[in-house]
Amino acid sequence: MRKSVYITRTVPEIALQHLKDNGIEYTVWTERRHQSEEELIPILKDYDAIIVSGPLKVNRAFLEACSHLRIVSMMSVGYDNVDVAAAKELGIAVGNTPGVLSGATADTAFLLLLAASRKAFHMHKEIIRGNWNFWDPTANLGLELKGKTLGIVGLGRIGFELAQRCIGAYGMKLIYHNRGTNEEAERELGAVRVSFDELLQQSDVVSVHTALTPETKELFNKEAFSKMKPNAIFVNTARGGIHNEADLIAALENGTIWGAGLDVTNPEPMAADNPLLNMHNVAVLPHIGSATIDTRNAMAAIAAKNVIRTFEGKALEHAVVENIHRL
Numbered sequence: 632m633r634k635s636v637y638i639t640r641t642v643p644e645i646a647l648q649h650l651k652d653n654g655i656e657y658t659v660w661t662e663r664r665h666q667s668e669e670e671l672i673p674i675l676k677d678y679d680a681i682i683v684s685g686p687l688k689v690n691r692a693f694l695e696a697c698s699h700l701r702i703v704s705m706m707s708v709g710y711d712n713v714d715v716a717a718a719k720e721l722g723i724a725v726g727n728t729p730g731v732l733s734g735a736t737a738d739t740a741f742l743l744l745l746a747a748s749r750k751a752f753h754m755h756k757e758i759i760r761g762n763w764n765f766w767d768p769t770a771n772l773g774l775e776l777k778g779k780t781l782g783i784v785g786l787g788r789i790g791f792e793l794a795q796r797c798i799g800a801y802g803m804k805l806i807y808h809n810r811g812t813n814e815e816a817e818r819e820l821g822a823v824r825v826s827f828d829e830l831l832q833q834s835d836v837v838s839v840h841t842a843l844t845p846e847t848k849e850l851f852n853k854e855a856f857s858k859m860k861p862n863a864i865f866v867n868t869a870r871g872g873i874h875n876e877a878d879l880i881a882a883l884e885n886g887t888i889w890g891a892g893l894d895v896t897n898p899e900p901m902a903a904d905n906p907l908l909n910m911h912n913v914a915v916l917p918h919i920g921s922a923t924i925d926t927r928n929a930m931a932a933i934a935a936k937n938v939i940r941t942f943e944g945k946a947l948e949h950a951v952v953e954n955i956h957r958l
């Protein structure tokens with residue numbers, strides 16, 4: 632049986648090597664733009680599988696048009712752009728790449744937290760413009776993190792690694808809000824589970840690490856920001872849809888909260904004139920949470936192995952929708 636996979640963006644070589652070693656034909660879309668669903672659907676008629684990197688809407692309509700696919704292999708841990716119920720109904724496996732990217736993404740959250748707390752990105756821009764305002768005792772002042780309270784909404788793999796960094800570096804106290812109890816974090820990091828409102832009220836840093844779901848969509852809105860401390864920093868490395876961007880801008884402009892660090896925005900990319908890009912206490916990155924050489928290699932390898940295992944009729948390395956019905 633012919634086995635072929637379409638890969639929506641250039642991926643690390645290790646993925647291609649795994650596919651070659653297993654006799655799987657592949658095509659890589661090498662242009663530096665994401666193809667639309669409309670462009671992809673006719674192309675995919677000639678393929679048995681797809682490796683997805685990017686914001687492709689793998690919704691019911693897309694899956695129904697491509698119901699011959701054996702697997703949608705996500706090169707990401709997040710799968711909020713996939714209609715999982717439709718994939719299950721149609722018998723299409725869905726794989727993802729959890730765990731291997733937790734450290735790199737936690738590093739990005741930590742970087743954004745530090746950058747926002749010390750206005751680092753703003754001052755970097757000022758230097759480029761030739762504005763060196765140094766040794767001014769009352770200018771460029773930031774916030775310190777030592778002994779402060781870190782509140783994590785969605786304390787899973789990435790949140791745990793961020794907490795380790797904040798506790799190790801600054802002895803921060805950890806509170807969290809989750810659907811369930813994270814016993815490991817309570818035991819190893821002294822985490823205390825609180826309600827969402829208690830977390831907003833008590834935290835000096837609020838970092839969100841849930842998936843984007845109907846429950847978390849715009850969870851951080853005007854009401855949520857209004858409950859936070861005026862010197863609090865909001866960090867989002869999860870998904871831009873979890874915050875309402877207009878409400879975030881207003882909260883920062885009004886001094887409702889102190890600063891923000893964002894690896895994800897709503898929408899992506901954000902407009903070049905977005906006020907967040909010119910705020911002193913805000914650090915923005917273009918969704919690079921997992922973008923290290925090691926991590927992207929590891930993600931690419933899992934994405935390829937999930938395809939290979941599907942063609943072999945084996946359980947996926949990491950499954951959102953298992954291909955078990957094919958065994």
Ligand SMILES: NC(=O)c1ccc[n+]([C@@H]2O[C@H](COP(=O)([O-])OP(=O)(O)OC[C@H]3O[C@@H](n4cnc5c(N)ncnc54)[C@H](O)[C@@H]3O)[C@@H](O)[C@H]2O)c1
Nearest residue numbers: 709736785786787788789809810840841842868869920921
């Ligand atoms: N910026 C990036 O490049 C990047 C990289 C990796 C992951 N992400 C995002 O980070 C998310 C988290 O990844 P992870 O591997 O840590 O996931 P995870 O599943 O290990 O952790 C998520 C946690 O959120 C909790 N949760 C889910 N819904 C909740 C709700 N409504 N209220 C409170 N808690 C809730 C879960 O119980 C879980 O503990 C991903 O879904 C993805 O969207 C972004």
Ligand SMILES: O=C(O)[C@H](O)CO
Nearest residue numbers: 706707708709732921
């Ligand atoms: O979910 C993930 O893995 C990252 O956001 C990359 O899309």
